[in-house]
Amino acid sequence: MIIRPARGLRGHLRVPGDKSISHRAAILAALCEGATRVSNYSTSADCASTLRCLERLGVRVRREGATVEIEGAGRRLPRAPAHALDCGNSGTTMRLLAGVLAGQNFPATLTGDDSLRSRPMRRVIEPLELMGARVASDGGRAPLTVAGRAPLSAVEYAMPVASAQVKSCVLLAGLNAEGRTAVVEHHGATRDHTERLLRWFGVEVETGDAGRAPSVALVGGQPLTARGVEVPGDISAAAFFLVAAALVAGSELRVEGVGLNPTRAQILGALGALGADVGVENEAELSNEPRGDVRVRGSRALAPGRRGANLLGGAQIAGLIDELPVLAVAGTQVEGGLEIRDAAELRVKETDRVRAVCENLRAMGAAVEEYEDGLRVEGRTRLRGARVRSFGDHRIAMAFAVAALVAEGETEIEDAECVAVSFPEFFGLLESVVER
Numbered sequence: 456m457i458i459r460p461a462r463g464l465r466g467h468l469r470v471p472g473d474k475s476i477s478h479r480a481a482i483l484a485a486l487c488e489g490a491t492r493v494s495n496y497s498t499s500a501d502c503a504s505t506l507r508c509l510e511r512l513g514v515r516v517r518r519e520g521a522t523v524e525i526e527g528a529g530r531r532l533p534r535a536p537a538h539a540l541d542c543g544n545s546g547t548t549m550r551l552l553a554g555v556l557a558g559q560n561f562p563a564t565l566t567g568d569d570s571l572r573s574r575p576m577r578r579v580i581e582p583l584e585l586m587g588a589r590v591a592s593d594g595g596r597a598p599l600t601v602a603g604r605a606p607l608s609a610v611e612y613a614m615p616v617a618s619a620q621v622k623s624c625v626l627l628a629g630l631n632a633e634g635r636t637a638v639v640e641h642h643g644a645t646r647d648h649t650e651r652l653l654r655w656f657g658v659e660v661e662t663g664d665a666g667r668a669p670s671v672a673l674v675g676g677q678p679l680t681a682r683g684v685e686v687p688g689d690i691s692a693a694a695f696f697l698v699a700a701a702l703v704a705g706s707e708l709r710v711e712g713v714g715l716n717p718t719r720a721q722i723l724g725a726l727g728a729l730g731a732d733v734g735v736e737n738e739a740e741l742s743n744e745p746r747g748d749v750r751v752r753g754s755r756a757l758a759p760g761r762r763g764a765n766l767l768g769g770a771q772i773a774g775l776i777d778e779l780p781v782l783a784v785a786g787t788q789v790e791g792g793l794e795i796r797d798a799a800e801l802r803v804k805e806t807d808r809v810r811a812v813c814e815n816l817r818a819m820g821a822a823v824e825e826y827e828d829g830l831r832v833e834g835r836t837r838l839r840g841a842r843v844r845s846f847g848d849h850r851i852a853m854a855f856a857v858a859a860l861v862a863e864g865e866t867e868i869e870d871a872e873c874v875a876v877s878f879p880e881f882f883g884l885l886e887s888v889v890e891r
Contacts (some may be wrong), residue, residue, distance in 0.1 A: 456852075456871030456882060458859035460840075463753065463890040464700040467709040470693045470884070472497040472521060472686035474877055476648050476714070476744065478505050478547045479623065480684045482555060483652050485514040486630065487527030489681030496523045496686060499877045501545035504567075508540040508552055512563070527681050530630055531605070535561035539598060542567040544805065544876050547620055549597060550579045554624035557588035558631025559603040566598040570805050570847060579624045582612045586628055586636075609634035609675060613668075616800065617773040619645035622671065626653070626660075629673050637661075637672035643770040644669040646718040651743040656680055687714035687746035691777040692878045694722045696888070697751050698781045699857045701731035702788050706753030708888060709736075715745040721774040723749065725782060728764035729789050730757035756835055758790045765789065768796035768829070776800060780854040783812045783832055787821045788861060792834035799828040805876075806846040815843040815855050819862055840864030849876040856885060 477497035482505065484491035496502065498521065506523065510516050513533025515526035532555070542548040542565055549565045553576075556563050566572065577595035584590055586609070589602040609632040612625050622638045626649055629636025650660050650671055656679040661672040693710045700708035714720070715738065726733050731751065738747035759765055767775060767782065772795075775782065779795055786793025801808040813825045818841040822833040840862045845852035852871050859866030874881045 456856070456868045458856050458866045458868065459891060460862060461703050461860040461889045461891060463703055463705040464696065464708045464888045465706065465890055466888045467711055468696065468884050468888055469711050470688040470713060471499065471878065471880060473689040473714050474499050474502055474691070475547065475619070475646060476652070476686050477502045478551060479648050479652050480686060481505050481509060481523065481525060482551055482627070483656055483679060484525040484527055484681065484684070485509045485532070486530050486555070487656055487679040487681040488529055489527055491525050491527060491681040492683045493523045493525065494683065494685045495521050497689065498879055500543060500875050501548065501877060504541065504543035504545045505548045508542060508548060511536040511538070511540055527679070530558065530679070532559055536563050539564040539566045542571060544568050544571055546571060546574055549576070549599065550620040550624050551627060553579050553583060553590070553599055553601055554627035556601040557583045557586060557603050557628040558605050558607050560605050562600060562602040564598050564600045572597045575803055578616060578618060578621050582610065582621070582625045583628060585610050585612065586632060588628070605631055606675065607632040609636045611637040611639065613639045613641055617642035617645050619649070623649040626671065626673060629675055630677065632675035635672055635674050637670055640669045643773045644718060645773045646716065648716065652684070655684065655743045656682065685741040687741070687744050688712045690714045690719050690722065693749065694778045695781055695853045695857055695881070696885070697722065697726060697733065697749060698785050699860050700751040700753050701726055701733070701757065702785060702857070702861050703753045706751065709748055709750045711748045712746055713749055715747050718774055721771060722778045725767065725775060726785070728759060728761050729785065730754070730760050756788055756790065757785070765791045766794045766796065772797050777850060780808055780812050780850050781857055783816065783830060784854050784858045786832040786834060787816065787836040787838060789834040792832050794831040795829035796826065797828055805848040806851065808848065808851060811844070811846045811848060811851045812854070815851070818843055819858060819866070838862035840866040842867045842869065845870045845873050847873050849874045849878065853878065853881055856882070860889065
């Protein structure tokens with residue numbers, strides 16, 4: 456894919472349904488009593504993997520475009536799969552389904568592509584084994600064979616890493632456990648889509664403060680009642696357009712109907728702190744999720760609007776983990792640059808995103824310092840077009856499409872088709888709002 460510099464981004468657009476919510480809506484709908492209609496379901500390959508896995512577990516799924524109808528089977532799924540469940544590139548599919556399978560009375564194997572099989576899974580194996588499931592793995596990586604047990608034993612689990620996928624895995628297993636299952640988030644609160652959807656489907660969920668750390672708990676055995684779900688636009692997908700519009704002088708762009716969940720919308724605060732002109736309009740709430748329109752006006756070189764804005768770290772990171780690659784790109788156009796710390800989790804995503812960002816920014820002429828848990832980029836850099844690598848990672852490809860818009864000359868992105876994992880419409884939508 457070849458990207459040329461932009462004179463501006465103008466107009467309005469809608470991004471596909473939120474990936475995180477779509478995964479969870481489909482899985483929880485499968486556990487409901489009755490039929491659920493999910494509207495604006497994500498068009499990503501990852502979320503299609505979740506639907507295919509549910510079908511192979513005996514769940515009836517019908518899809519027409521962005522609408523999915525799921526006939527719930529209750530908390531006990533209909534059948535053991537005849538073959539391994541292929542999760543593709545989707546860590547969310549694998550980790551959440553591991554929690555569901557832990558409470559079934561049959562074994563099942565979860566596998567995926569080479570990238571997914573290289574990612575750490577011990578983080579979900581440990582709590583599931585504490586609850587009584589048996590999980591075989593390849594040294595803590597996929598394939599995972601989950602030999603479930605019903606009922607499981609309830610636990611109070613202190614998460615060793617900040618991970619909404621781990622939290623969700625344990626809560627889903629807790630639906631089929633005896634007693635109260637609790638998750639304590641000592642490393643900071645993570646996205647709460649699972650809790651919101653559980654409540655939407657009628658499950659009582661407790662949230663509290665366990666020794667000053669956020670906690671989430673539920674009592675096993677509760678039924679889930681089917682009802683329609685309206686998925687908001689994916690703010691992590693919108694982030695690429697928001698950053699691009701903020702960086703290109705003269706831009707004025709509106710992204711409509713995007714999710715504004717407080718555990719996901721930190722990108723708006725981060726951009727505002729870096730001096731971007733960002734605003735929110737037409738706020739509403741559907742299916743327990745806030746949403747609205749986000750408006751951005753562009754300025755080529757940003758100046759931080761508050762002290763400390765040039766450092767992202769600590770509790771901020773869990774809520775910005777998907778947006779950090781494109782924020783690193785934004786940092787090259789910010790007075791004083793940008794430093795990202797406490798983000799070692801980036802190294803175990805679809806690729807080592809710290810290394811990928813550093814390599815590509817250097818190829819485009821940026822001064823970058825790499826740390827074990829993050830990086831620092833020098834600001835006010837005149838990027839130059841270059842040949843950059845996606846590393847097969849959708850967020851790296853999209854982040855450097857944004858970088859290309861503010862660079863001098865053409866930028867070629869290798870293996871750009873990997874964006875289909877999360878956002879197959881990305882390049883088409885980008886072309887529709889870019890002025891050259």
